[in-house]
Amino acid sequence: MSVNILAIDTSCDDTSVAVVMGQEVLSNVVASQNQIHRQFGGVFPTLAKQAHRENLAPAIALALRQARATWVDIAAIAVTVGPGLAPALEVGLAKAKELARKHQKPLISVNHIEAHALSPLAVPAGRALAALPTPKLPALAIVVSGGHSEFILVEKIGYYQRLGHTIDDAAGECLDKVGRLLNLGYPAGALIEKFAKKGNQDRFTLPRAMTAQTNFDLSFSGIKTAARNLINELENQDQLDQQATYDLAATLQATVFEQIAYKLERILLSPNLEKRVYPSRNFLRHLQPGQAPVTTISEVWLGGGVAANSNLRQILRQTLRQYAKQSGKKIPLRVPYSKKLCADNAAMIGLVAGYQLERGEVADLESTDRQPNLKISTKNVLH
Numbered sequence: 001m002s003v004n005i006l007a008i009d010t011s012c013d014d015t016s017v018a019v020v021m022g023q024e025v026l027s028n029v030v031a032s033q034n035q036i037h038r039q040f041g042g043v044f045p046t047l048a049k050q051a052h053r054e055n056l057a058p059a060i061a062l063a064l065r066q067a068r069a070t071w072v073d074i075a076a077i078a079v080t081v082g083p084g085l086a087p088a089l090e091v092g093l094a095k096a097k098e099l100a101r102k103h104q105k106p107l108i109s110v111n112h113i114e115a116h117a118l119s120p121l122a123v124p125a126g127r128a129l130a131a132l133p134t135p136k137l138p139a140l141a142i143v144v145s146g147g148h149s150e151f152i153l154v155e156k157i158g159y160y161q162r163l164g165h166t167i168d169d170a171a172g173e174c175l176d177k178v179g180r181l182l183n184l185g186y187p188a189g190a191l192i193e194k195f196a197k198k199g200n201q202d203r204f205t206l207p208r209a210m211t212a213q214t215n216f217d218l219s220f221s222g223i224k225t226a227a228r229n230l231i232n233e234l235e236n237q238d239q240l241d242q243q244a245t246y247d248l249a250a251t252l253q254a255t256v257f258e259q260i261a262y263k264l265e266r267i268l269l270s271p272n273l274e275k276r277v278y279p280s281r282n283f284l285r286h287l288q289p290g291q292a293p294v295t296t297i298s299e300v301w302l303g304g305g306v307a308a309n310s311n312l313r314q315i316l317r318q319t320l321r322q323y324a325k326q327s328g329k330k331i332p333l334r335v336p337y338s339k340k341l342c343a344d345n346a347a348m349i350g351l352v353a354g355y356q357l358e359r360g361e362v363a364d365l366e367s368t369d370r371q372p373n374l375k376i377s378t379k380n381v382l383h
Contacts, residue, residue, distance in 0.1 A: 003075035005357065006063065006099070007350030008056070010092030011084030011112045012147070013048045014343065015055035019067035019074070020350030026125045027066035028347040030340065031055040049087040056095050063346075071103045076362075078346075078353030081109040082374030083147070089370035097365055108353040109363040113376050114160070115348035116303035117141035117152050119341050120334035122351050136298035139334075140267065144260065144312065145304030146172035146189070149218050151267060152376055154301070157355045162376050163276060164216025164263060171256050172306045174220035178227045178252050182245055192249045193309050199243075199250030204230060206255040208262070214278040216263050223255055257312045261319045268295050268323045268331075292326035301334045308342040 002022030009016040015031040031051075064070065079096035082089060100107040121135060140163075141152040149166040169177070172189055179188020184195075206226050209219040230248065234240040269279045271293050300320065306312060317333050324330045336342050356362075 002354065003357070004067070004069055004073050005076050005078050005108070005350045005353050006060070006069075006074045007078040007110075007346040007353055008060075008092045008096050009080045009112070009115075009344055009346040009349045010052045010056070010088045011080045011082075012088055012344055013051075013085075014345070015052050015059055016344060016346035016349075017056070017059040017063040018346035018350050019063050019069050020122075020347055020354060022354050023121055023123050023351060024125050024127060025122050025341075025347040025350075026069065027063045028340070028345055029059045029063045029066065030343070030345055031059055046087065048085060049091055052088055052091040056091065060095075060099075074103065074105060076106045076108050076353065076357055077103075078108040078110055078349050080112045080115070080349055081363075081368065082371030083112055084370075084372060086370055086372040089372060093368070093370050097368070100365060106357070106362040107365055107368065108356050108361070109368050110349045110352045110356070111374055111376065112344075112349075113143055113148055113150065113152075113374070115352045116143045116145060116148070116307075117154065117160070117301060117376075118157070118352055118355075119303040119336045119348040120301040122337060122341060122347055124337060138296055139299040139301055140264075140297045141301040141303065142260070142264065142307075142316070143304045144171050144302070144306040146170060146176060146187070146306075148304065149220070149260070150376065151216055151263065153273070153297075158359060158361075160376050163267060163273075164218060166218040166220060168219055168221035169224060171218070171220055171260065172304070174224045174256055175252065175306070177224055178231075179249075181228055181231050182248065189306065189309070192253055193311065195246050195249035196253045196311065197250075199246035199248070201247070201250035201254040203244075203247040204251040206230070206251055208255055208259050210259065211262060214280070216267055216276070216278070218259060218263060220256060220259070223252070223259075227252055253309075253311060257309075257315045260312070261315045264300070264316060264319050265323065268297065268319075269293060269326075270295070273297070287326070289326065290328065292323065294327050294329050295323075295331075297331060299332055299334055303336065303342065303348075305343045307335060308339040 018028040019026040139154040149171045151163040153161040184191040
């Protein structure tokens with residue numbers, strides 16, 4: 001039986017509180033700090049911590065009110081313990097422990113990356129039980145955000161294998177940093193997408209990394225460096241006009257997303273994904289139409305802040321359609337029901353907490369601590 005969980009996320013610069021019942025999001029309050037950090041061109045941890053302290057109590061009250069719930073209706077308190085900014089995580093965890101003690105509720109600690117990975121499974125309140133999406137496993141979760149870019153094989157909920165990840169900058173970080181070089185402000189990702197619609201992605205050329213490496217990892221620092229050099233060159237030649245900015249945004253976005261699609265294609269074409277076998281050039285060269293290996297992956301889930309980008313969704317769907325032609329297997333792409341669930345939010349934290357509560361995974365109030373560098377591991381998400 002589904003129960004109401006009050007969830008808190010203070011992993012970075014958004015203060016969020018939600019009330020979730022199973023996969024249903026009853027409320028999801030987000031207090032943004034963009035105005036605070038814009039002057040710094042990025043998140044200033046000390047200010048983020050102070051803003052979380054100020055925003056958390058009102059957000060909790062509003063989330064309960066919007067969900068038409070009282071503390072009697074809440075079965076557990078969930079909170080992000082990592083990864084994230086240590087000072088920010090500290091505020092949410094302290095408040096969650098305080099509430100758990102005060103209201104005698106179990107505490108559930110949640111991995112923020114797992115929450116992004118599972119965010120496409122959330123549904124808005126009022127969805128009929130029969131209409132709730134049932135995940136078809138194994139699935140491939142693609143998390144693309146400002147801090148993370150990962151391919152995660154979901155064997156079953158709670159059991160994961162990270163197939164690949166960025167070895168340097170995340171995709172969203174690359175977009176934001178180049179956006180700042182173009183004086184687009186903070187955060188720049190949304191403006192990059194807007195400007196790219198007016199640009200010609202073929203005008204400039206940026207390097208696509210990791211295509212020669214026989215693994216499923218990603219790299220975006222080289223793209224950022226090449227873009228910075230190109231911007232400097234255009235400025236020195238007094239050619240960085242509005243159209244050049246549009247064209248550079250289009251080229252940047254296409255290059256970043258093409259690398260993700262390239263690695264997705266290699267994952268789908270792996271002769272043995274369980275052993276992480278990377279398809280060799282010789283294997284791909286002799287691959288006949290309609291004879292591609294049939295992957296065990298049943299669905300692809302897209303989460304994280306950059307998952308809100310329509311162009312990324314389009315490129316991934318094109319990759320899946322091409323694979324269907326090669327193999328005969330159609331694989332759907334699942335995305336969060338609202339683009340608000342792509343950014344950091346507490347609804348996805350509550351969603352994961354529901355699965356953990358069903359498995360009896362309750363945190364210890366005394367020993368649970370923030371884990372700023374927490375990762376997804378092979379079998380247990382909290383190690």
